[in-house]
Amino acid sequence: MTMAAAIESRTAQAPAQRLTSDIARVDVISDLAAAEPLWRTLEAPGHVSTPYQRFDLLGAWQREIGPREQATAFVVVGRDAEQRPLLLLPLTLRHAFGVRIATFMGGKHTTFNMPLMDSGFAARASAGDLDALLAGLRHHGGVDVLAFTQQPQRWRDVANPLAQWPHQPSVNDCPVLSMPAGAAPTALLSNSFRKRLKSKEKKLQALPGYRYAVAQSDAEITELLDWFFRTKPIRMAEQKLPNVFAEPGVEHFVRQACMAKLACGRRAVEIHALRCEAEIIALFAGVADGTRFSMMFNTYTLSESARWSPGLILMRAIIDHYAQEDFRALDLGIGSDDYKRMFCKDDEPIFDSFVPLTARGRVAATTMAALGRAKHAVKHSPALFRLAQRVRSALQPRAGAARDESKAGD
Missing domain, CATH: 3.40.630.30 (Gcn5-related N-acetyltransferase (GNAT))
Known part of the structure; x- marks a missing residue:
């Protein structure tokens, strides 16, 4: 795949956004090799990211698991007017329930999900920046809803700018x-x-x-x-x-x-x-x-x-x-x-956001948010949790009692 084919660039054109946002351009990169140089730049010292968003971790996940889950790379890069990368979202694109859903790469194998960011941008990112990011994604097309789960409120004492979007507590806690x-x-x-x-x-x-x-x-x-x-x-x-x-x-x-x-x-x-x-x-x-x-x-x-x-x-x-x-x-x-x-x-305070980008995505976002809230209520109510265990045991006798997480175990 050529670089031109791998990168589809769209720029949010609204003049009002240019006055209130550092993000002047939004690119979508669909090929890992094309994304790697920018990605590694934003995970280097002096930038803000969690170790779960390292290229070496998520690149391996996308290569080995992504295709098996019909999940394609959808790496979003927000740049300033000088084309310097300010933010990178390592996303994957799936089709489910008739909509196109963008989620963080890594699936059940990452505890935390967060953008990789220029440290200066992370410290000053505003609602205007997030509006410009969404405008760029809408202009690009291809996604109906952003389903961003298990996001930390802060990392290394830097606030997560995505917490400015409407959000709700994640289903599970993280001690x-x-x-x-x-x-x-x-x-x-x-x-x-x-x-x-x-x-x-x-x-x-x-x-x-x-x-x-x-x-x-x-x-x-x-x-x-x-x-x-x-x-x-x-x-x-x-x-x-x-x-x-x-x-x-x-x-x-x-x-x-x-x-x-x-x-x-x-x-x-x-x-x-x-x-x-x-x-x-x-x-x-x-x-x-x-x-x-x-x-x-x-x-x-x-x-x-x-x-x-x-x-x-x-x-x-x-x-x-x-x-x-x-x-x-x-x-x-x-x-x-x-x-x-x-x-x-x-x-650790962690949250989920379900952000619609299209009319179809609005219905999906509402449904996913409601399901997340219901699961959170069950997990945090001993009576509801016991009821859910009994129902699951009745439906799947060999599955046994549910646990909060299966990837760590023991």
Whole structure:
């Protein structure tokens, strides 16, 4: 595909918008290779983005999973009058229910969704900028509704400008652990909790070669992922949950993302593990950006070592590791599983927006917003949640009780 074919440029022409907006032009790029240079520019230091929107992560998702889900790349770039990129939305375009829906790339594998932005633009972005962005998209055509879910209100103390659009709370919460600079270990995890984990860990420490490590080499990453993809399906089956890692393209996507090495030296996905000479005991993997770690997936051993809470012990080690690196926050993904609340006492404010661009999109946006509000109400009402579990069990006897999230598990 040529660059001319890959990029379809449209400029919002309304003079009033030019006076109130830095965005003078909106491009849509339908080819990853054409989008990559701009994308990497806006994820470099000095810009604003979450690690979930890195090209190495979402590019792998779009290549391996996008085509299987009939989702095509739809990368939106907002530029100023000098053609400098101010904002990039890594979107994918789907057709469903008779409308064309633009969503963030990554599907169920990203916890947070947000634009990549020039830092100056992010700090001053106004309603006029967002109006210009929508005008450019309408002029371009091809989309009926923007369905943007799981967006953080802020990132690195910068407000998310998309929160200026009408929005509602996301279906699930995201528990988060704040990590103040110089905080004592007991300020992050209580002494009593640490003592309980230390007592359990003594059983594991008796195993020859017991250690905690962050995977560094390609060989170590491959070994850990081979074990993960053997073990995770068994754990998911025990919990009577669908194995999302068995879906077409997912394993290739995960392996590509974990192998990708960033310019800063980090991996696009970092893998932490407890292991000994005889086996891998537990594994947690997630994304990090120098200030925050966010978990993506995990599992733990099928052996007797599982009796000693290796997942909790590994989580404590991860918290200590990133505290030493002067990180400011850590989360374990969306959902309110009990183990997450042991570590993460606060909630990250995240929101959804459903923005119509056409008349057909208006109906779809209203419907999706109503469905999201209903799911949020069920998730946050114990009585409704229990009712939903009973209904699901009656309709799908083998599916078991629902959980808030299936991509992390364990």
